Amino acid sequence: MxxxxxxxxxxxxxxxxxxxxxxxxxxxxxxxxxxxxxxxxxxxxxxxxxxxxxxxxxxxxxxxxxxxxxxxxxxxxxxxxxxxxxxxxxxxxxxxxxxxxxxxxxxxxxxxxxxGTGVDPALAVAALPNAATAYLALTEIAHLKPGERVLVHGALGGLASAFPGVARTLGASVVVGTSRRSSLAAARASALPYDEIIASEDLALATQRFDVVVDPVGGQLRTDSLQVMNRQGRMLLVGNASGDWQHSVPTNALWGGNLALLGFSIGFYLPNHLDKARPAAEAGLHAISQGLVDxxxxxxxxxxxxxxxxxxxxxxxxxxxxxxx
Ligand SMILES: NC(=O)c1ccc[n+]([C@@H]2O[C@H](COP(=O)([O-])OP(=O)(O)OC[C@H]3O[C@@H](n4cnc5c(N)ncnc54)[C@H](OP(=O)(O)O)[C@@H]3O)[C@@H](O)[C@H]2O)c1
CATH class of the missing domain: 3.90.180.10 (Medium-chain alcohol dehydrogenases, catalytic domain)
Known part of the structure; x- marks a missing residue:
């Protein structure tokens, strides 16, 4: 070879x-x-x-x-x-x-x-890792239920962009993205299946509430997210694209709201859960075949x-x- x-x-x-x-x-x-x-x-x-x-x-x-x-x-x-x-x-x-x-x-x-999937091999290998990651994070870790509302930070990011489509296939009722003001126009022009994209700088002012927050960004946005979570809300901590390694979240906000912060890393998860890989890949491929992950x-x-x-x-x-x- x-x-x-x-x-x-x-x-x-x-x-x-x-x-x-x-x-x-x-x-x-x-x-x-x-x-x-x-x-x-x-x-x-x-x-x-x-x-x-x-x-x-x-x-x-x-x-x-x-x-x-x-x-x-x-x-x-x-x-x-x-x-x-x-x-x-x-x-x-x-x-x-x-x-x-x-x-x-x-x-x-x-x-x-x-x-039988109709998915082009190049698109499959490019999109599947993050789509399968999104599926495992939303199902195994955040236990997303049909009808729940999802918020995704850094909406167009490589990892983040897999979440709205997969969340849709799992029955999420609403999927909102956030983007920094500098990226907002591009994010709003994208074909990804978000209901709406809001400026991350304005998150603390939002009146909407969410059951699951997907956060690959971290920093102040992570703390601001606590204010827009429903009771029993779960936040998936999946990255730190902000590069703000010093930021810490006020944990007293968690017990008052029955909130959970859940870390997830596919690289450490999958080798110990190989039986979950194929179902996750099939679910990810399903979302890709529907044109929901691009x-x-x-x-x-x-x-x-x-x-x-x-x-x-x-x-x-x-x-x-x-x-x-
Ligand atoms: N947990 C896992 O299994 C897993 C898997 C893959 C990646 N990750 C992690 O997830 C994070 C994102 O990875 P990615 O590949 O999706 O990266 P990416 O494509 O660069 O996306 C990151 C997004 O974060 C937003 N962002 C906000 N503040 C930022 C800042 N100061 N600098 C850069 N971006 C900023 C940007 O969106 P806006 O401009 O729209 O705000 C950007 O699109 C990384 O920390 C990566 O290590 C984790």
């Missing part, structure tokens, strides 16, 4: 395209002929060596890449729910390696069929892995980059 290999930790120039032996699936695994591999910021951090001391993460030389789309090439022992040639997409879950290649081996539990993509050849990483490092991307072997 052809693979983009990280030959040592360092700058994007450490990438080398190499011919390597085709990997074979072990028990419970599938081998996939890759058509699209997603490129993520976490791949960049691992390549830079930021996580080199962390157990379970790869040491060079290694092939990066968490999620792929492609077709089943070979079934490992005990795998009966796919057939060779079937179009599939994977989530990460059991490692952070292998995707930037013409063949990848994945755990069958994090692999899901695209057949994301712009750009596809580069495998040989441009270094260029893909350079663009992510400089923040010069407004779309999800995919590599094609």
């Amino acid at each position: 052809r693979a983009a290999v990280v030959t040592r930790f360092g700058e994007p120039e450490v990438f080398e395209v190499q011919e390597l032996p085709d990997p074979r699936p072990g028990p419970g695994q599938v081998a996939i002929d890759v058509t699209h591999a997603a490129v993520g910021l976490v791949d960049v951090y691992i390549r830079q060596g930021l996580y080199k001391e962390r157990a379970g993460l790869p040491q060079p030389p290694y092939v990066p890449g968490l999620e792929v789309a492609g077709t089943i090439r070979e079934l490992g022992e005990g795998v009966t729910d796919f057939r060779v040639g079937e179009s599939v997409v994977t989530l990460s879950g059991t490692g952070a390696v292998g995707g930037y290649a013409s063949v990848e081996v994945a755990d069958a539990r994090v692999t899901v069929s695209l057949e 994301i712009r993509t750009e596809t580069l050849p495998l040989a441009d892995a270094a260029e893909a990483h350079r663009r992510l490092e400089t923040g010069a991307v407004g779309r999800r980059i995919l590599l094609t072997p």
